[in-house]
Amino acid sequence: MKTHGYFGGTFDPIHNGHLSVATQLVESLGLDTLWFLPAGDPWQRQPTANKEDRLNMVKLALNTYPLLNVDEREVHRHGPTYTIDSVKEIRHEHGLEAPLWFIIGADSFLNLTTWRDWQHLLDYVHIAIACRPNYDLKKEQLPPALRSILDNKLEGDPKLINTPSGKVSIIPIIESPVSATQVRECIRQHEDIRSLVPLSVNHYIHQYHLYQ
Ligand code: ATP
Numbered sequence: 001m002k003t004h005g006y007f008g009g010t011f012d013p014i015h016n017g018h019l020s021v022a023t024q025l026v027e028s029l030g031l032d033t034l035w036f037l038p039a040g041d042p043w044q045r046q047p048t049a050n051k052e053d054r055l056n057m058v059k060l061a062l063n064t065y066p067l068l069n070v071d072e073r074e075v076h077r078h079g080p081t082y083t084i085d086s087v088k089e090i091r092h093e094h095g096l097e098a099p100l101w102f103i104i105g106a107d108s109f110l111n112l113t114t115w116r117d118w119q120h121l122l123d124y125v126h127i128a129i130a131c132r133p134n135y136d137l138k139k140e141q142l143p144p145a146l147r148s149i150l151d152n153k154l155e156g157d158p159k160l161i162n163t164p165s166g167k168v169s170i171i172p173i174i175e176s177p178v179s180a181t182q183v184r185e186c187i188r189q190h191e192d193i194r195s196l197v198p199l200s201v202n203h204y205i206h207q208y209h210l211y212q
Contacts (some may be wrong), residue, residue, distance in 0.1 A: 001099070002032040002098065003029065003031050003032055003098075003100075003101070004031065004032065004033065004034075004035065004100055005025060005026070005031040005034040005100075005101040005102075005103055005209070006034075006037050006071065006100070006125070007025070007034060007035065007036050007037060007101065007103045008038075008074075008083055008086070008102065008103075009037070009038065009044065010039050010054070011036065011038045011054050011057065011180070012049050012054055013049065013054065013058050013197060013201055013205065013211075014031065014054075014058045014180075014197070014198075014201060015179070015180055015183050015196050015201075016178050016195075016196055017176040018061075019061060019068075019198070020035075020104075020173070020176040021105070021130045021173055022034050022065075022068055023068075024171075024173045024174065025101075025103055025128060025130060026067050026130075028158065028171045029101050029158050029169075030158075030159050033035070033067055034066075034067060034103075035071040035157070036058050036068065036069070036070045036071065037071045037168055038054050038058050038070070038074060039144050040077055041079065042080075042081050043081065043082065043116075044114065045152065048184060048211055049210050049211065051075045053208060055070070055075045057072050057201045057204050057205070060198070061200065065199065071086075071090075073089065074086055074143070081201065082116045083102070083116075083121065084115070084121060087102060087121055087124040087125050088126070091165070093126075096166055097164055099165075100125045100126065100164060100165060101127070101128050102125040102127050103127075104127065104129060104130070105129075106130065106131045106137060107133075109127075110137075110146070112146060113143055113145050119139050119145075122149075122153060122165060124165055125165050126161065126165055126166065126169065127167075127168045127169075128169050128170075129178070130173045131169045131171065131173065132172070132173060132174070132175035136200040137150070146186055149168055153167055153168040154168050154169070154170070155167040155168070155169050156169070157169075158171065182196065183197060185198050185212040186211070188211065193205070
């Protein structure tokens with residue numbers, strides 16, 4: 001049975017940090033395909049670029065990665081984007097048995113309790129928290145709800161998990177210190193972003209005068 005992973009984000013714009021996490025997670029989780037899931041209208045923030053441009057940049061960036069793909073559903077959905085809606089649909093499409101992973105960065109995990117129906121995410125998927133080595137999630141500083149998730153759902157080796165959903169795994173990654181905020185700021189300052197984003201994304205940003 002194939003194992004799929006989904007990597008949600010605003011991707012405003014997609015950058016080399018996202019691609020580095022994605023390729024490392026394909027390996028660590030033994031994924032057959034990792035789907036980037038760009039948010040259409042993220043309800044917690046107002047993206048700078050519109051959703052069509054953000055989607056186009058994700059597509060361009062993934063062009064040369066055969067195991068990375070884009071799932072466009074949230075961009076085409078009307079109304080605010082909630083991850084819970086997507087994981088329900090995704091589970092339905094893959095059937096009850098298929099192992100599914102939802103990937104988030106450690107910073108997003110710390111924010112998880114603000115997501116709509118977050119307690120039900122694990123009914124549909126496993127969650128992989130991409131974490132730089134030695135990044136301490138400092139269990140004692142987590143809100144009790146997140147601490148309880150780590151106490152009850154944490155599984156060391158993700159490749160040993162044989163259930164379709166319900167587990168959390170912390171996956172050490174080699175950090176790539178890039179953020180979309182930094183990319184946008186560099187563009188505003190007229191600085192070179194060629195080391196931060198794929199060449200195709202750099203071209204797109206300049207062609208359409210994004211983030212200026
Ligand atoms: P912004 O700077 O605008 O907040 P971002 O760079 O964090 O954006 P998002 O699209 O918000 O990008 O991130 C999508 C996911 O990717 C999040 O779960 C985030 O934690 C993770 N992520 C982003 N950049 C990195 C990175 N350099 N290393 C590891 N994870 C990252």
